[in-house]
Amino acid sequence: xxxxxxxxxxxxxxxxxxxxxxxxxxxxxxxxxxxxxxxxxxxxxxxxxxxxxxxxxxxxxxxxxxxxxxxxxxxxxxxxxxxxxxxxxxxxxxxxxxxxxxxxxxxxxxxxxxxxxxxxxxxxxxxxxxxxxxxxxxxxxxxxxxxxxxxxxxxxxxxxxxxxxxxxxxxxxxxxxxxxxxxxxxxxxxxxxxxxxxxxxxxxxxxxxxxxxxxxxxxxxxxxxxxxxxxxxxxxxxxxxxxxxxxxxx
Amino acid sequence: xxxxxxxxxxxxxxxxxxxxxxxxxxxxxxxxxxxxxxxxxxxxxxxxxxxxxxxxxxxxxxxxxxxxxxxxxxxxxxxxxxxxxxxxxxxxxxxxxxxxxxxxxxxxxxxxxxxxxxxxxxxxxxxxxxxxxxxxxxxxxxxxxxxxxxxxxxxxxxxxxxxxxxxxxxxxxxxxxxxxxxxxxxxxxxxxxxxxxxxxxxxxxxxxxxxxxxxxxxxxxxxxxxxxxxxxxxxxxxxxxxxxxxxxxxxxxxxxxxxxxxxxxxxxxx
Numbered sequence: 001x002x003x004x005x006x007x008x009x010x011x012x013x014x015x016x017x018x019x020x021x022x023x024x025x026x027x028x029x030x031x032x033x034x035x036x037x038x039x040x041x042x043x044x045x046x047x048x049x050x051x052x053x054x055x056x057x058x059x060x061x062x063x064x065x066x067x068x069x070x071x072x073x074x075x076x077x078x079x080x081x082x083x084x085x086x087x088x089x090x091x092x093x094x095x096x097x098x099x100x101x102x103x104x105x106x107x108x109x110x111x112x113x114x115x116x117x118x119x120x121x122x123x124x125x126x127x128x129x130x131x132x133x134x135x136x137x138x139x140x141x142x143x144x145x146x147x148x149x150x151x152x153x154x155x156x157x158x159x160x161x162x163x164x165x166x167x168x169x170x171x172x173x174x175x176x177x178x179x180x181x182x183x184x185x186x187x188x189x190x191x192x193x194x195x196x197x198x199x200x201x202x203x204x205x206x207x208x209x210x211x212x213x214x215x216x217x218x219x220x221x222x223x224x225x226x227x228x229x230x231x232x233x234x235x236x237x238x239x240x241x242x243x244x245x246x247x248x249x250x
Numbered sequence: 251x252x253x254x255x256x257x258x259x260x261x262x263x264x265x266x267x268x269x270x271x272x273x274x275x276x277x278x279x280x281x282x283x284x285x286x287x288x289x290x291x292x293x294x295x296x297x298x299x300x301x302x303x304x305x306x307x308x309x310x311x312x313x314x315x316x317x318x319x320x321x322x323x324x325x326x327x328x329x330x331x332x333x334x335x336x337x338x339x340x341x342x343x344x345x346x347x348x349x350x351x352x353x354x355x356x357x358x359x360x361x362x363x364x365x366x367x368x369x370x371x372x373x374x375x376x377x378x379x380x381x382x383x384x385x386x387x388x389x390x391x392x393x394x395x396x397x398x399x400x401x402x403x404x405x406x407x408x409x410x411x412x413x414x415x416x417x418x419x420x421x422x423x424x425x426x427x428x429x430x431x432x433x434x435x436x437x438x439x440x441x442x443x444x445x446x447x448x449x450x451x452x453x454x455x456x457x458x459x460x461x462x463x464x465x466x467x468x469x470x471x472x473x474x475x476x477x478x479x480x481x482x483x484x485x486x487x488x489x490x491x492x493x494x495x496x497x498x499x500x501x502x503x504x505x506x507x508x509x510x511x512x513x514x515x516x517x518x519x520x
Contacts (some may be wrong), residue, residue: 064327079433124331128351128352129354133355137374160381162377162378162379169377
C-alpha cells in the first residue's frame with residue numbers, strides 16, 4: 001500500500017503515544033494523531049481538549065476544538081478555568097501534543113507573528129491559545145509540524161510557547177516543571193533534543209527521504225544523531241485506520 | 251432581577267460607545283446575533299474582550315466597532331485566519347486596532363479574579379515566552395510563602411458581558427449546558443450582563459451538567475432563537491460548518507465584506 005508523506009507523519013505521531021496515558025491535544029495534526037492512536041494501538045488513551053473535555057472518544061475527527069462530539073463522548077465536561085488550573089497546571093497530563101507555525105532549533109514555538117515587529121507584523125497568526133501552559137506544564141511535549149525552511153527556523157520570530165530557550169538548562173533556571181519538547185515529528189523525519197545541548201537533532205528519517213532533503217527543509221545547520229534510523233513504513237492496518245478516520249470526518 | 255427585553259432594547263440600554271465588552275463562548279453558544287445588533291446600532295471605540303475571538307469579532311472589527319482587542323487566540327476555528335482582524339492589525343483598516351494578548355490560561359484566570367472580586371490572579375504560565383514583553387498586563391510575582399516566581403494577571407471586569415444560553419424562565423433565571431467555556435465567570439465578572447437564549451420557558455427542567463445563573467446575577471435576558479448561529483447550542487442546533495468555511499472568502503475581501511455589512515445593517519433585529 002503506497003502512502004503520502006502526510007500519512008507517514010500522522011502515523012509516526014500516533015505511534016509516539018504508545019504507553020502514554022493522558023494527552024492534551026491541540027487541534028489539527030495533533031488531533032489526527034491522537035485519535036488515530038486511540039483507534040489503533042492505544043484504545044485507553046485519555047484525550048483532553050482545552051474546550052473542557054476530559055476523555056473524549058469521538059468516532060470522527062472534531063472539526064474544531066469545541067466540536068460538540070468532543071463534549072458528547074467525554075467522561076466529563078468542565079469549564080475552561082478548570083481545565084487549565086486543575087488539570088494542566090499541576091502536571092496531571094503526560095504529553096502535550098502541539099502544532100507550530102514556526103519551530104526553532106531549541107524547540108521554541110511561534111504561533112503569534114511572523115516578520116516585521118510585533119506591532120507591525122508581516123503576518124499576524126492566531127496567537128497563543130492554550131499552548132504556552134501546555135508547553136510549560138505537561139510532563140513532555142511532542143510537536144507535529146510539516147517541515148520546510150520557513151517553518152523550521154534558526155530562531156523563532158516570537159516565542160509563544162517555550163521549548164528549550166537558548167539551550168540546555170534554561171527550563172530548569174526558569175522553574176518550568178515539564179521536560180519540554182522531547183520529540184518533533186515532521187513529514188520528513190523525527191527530531192529529538194541533544195542530551196548535552198538541547199538542540200534538535202535528526203534521529204530518524206521516514207521511508208524514501210534523503211538527508212539532503214531534510215537539510216534543505218531545515219533553516220539552520222542541521223546536526224544528526226550518530227546513527228540516523230529509518231521510520232518503519234505504515235502497516236496496512238495503520239493506513240486503513242487513518243483513511244477510515246479521515247473518511248468518517250468528511 | 252433580570253429583565254426580559256428584546257435584543258435591540260438590551261443592546262441599546264447595556265452597550266455604550268467606549269465600553270469594555272465581552273461576548274464569550276468557547277466554540278459553543280457564541281452570542282453572534284447580539285454582535286450583529288451591536289454592529290447595527292453603530293457602537294464605536296469598544297474594547298472587545300474574548301478568549302477566542304472568531305467570526306463575530308472579525309465582523310465587529312471589520313465594521314469599525316472596536317478600538318482594542320483583549321484575547322488569547324484569534325482565528326476561524328477549523329478553517330484558518332480571521333482576515334478582518336489581520337487587516338486591522340497589519341493595515342489599520344478600517345481603524346487601528348490595539349491588541350492586548352494573553353494565553354487561554356491567563357484570560358481564564360483574569361475572568362476568575364474578576365468574578366471573585368479580587369484585583370489579580372496568579373498562575374505558573376508565561377515564563378520564558380515573549381508575551382510578557384509585549385503585554386503590560388502580565389507581571390512576575392513572588393509567592394509570599396514559598397518564594398516561587400509566578401505570574402500575576404489583573405482581573406477582567408467588563409462593563410458588559412454577553413453570552414448565549416439554551417433557556418431562561420420568565421423570572422430571568424438562565425440555564426446552560428454542554429461546553430461552558432468561561433461564560434459563567436465572564437458574566438459574574440461584568441458590571442452588566444445580557445444573556446440571549448434559545449427560548450423562554452415556564453419552568454427550567456433539570457439537565458445533567460447544566461448550570462443556572464440566577465435571575466439576580468443577570469441584568470437582561472432576550473429571547474433570540476438561533477442567536478448563536480453559526481456556532482451551536484447543544485440540544486437545539488448544530489454547528490454550521492459551511493458558514494465558517496464560507497466566511498473565509500467574505501472576510502478576505504474588503505468589498506465582499508462591505509456587501510455582507512450592508513446586508514446585516516438592513517436586517518430587522520430579532
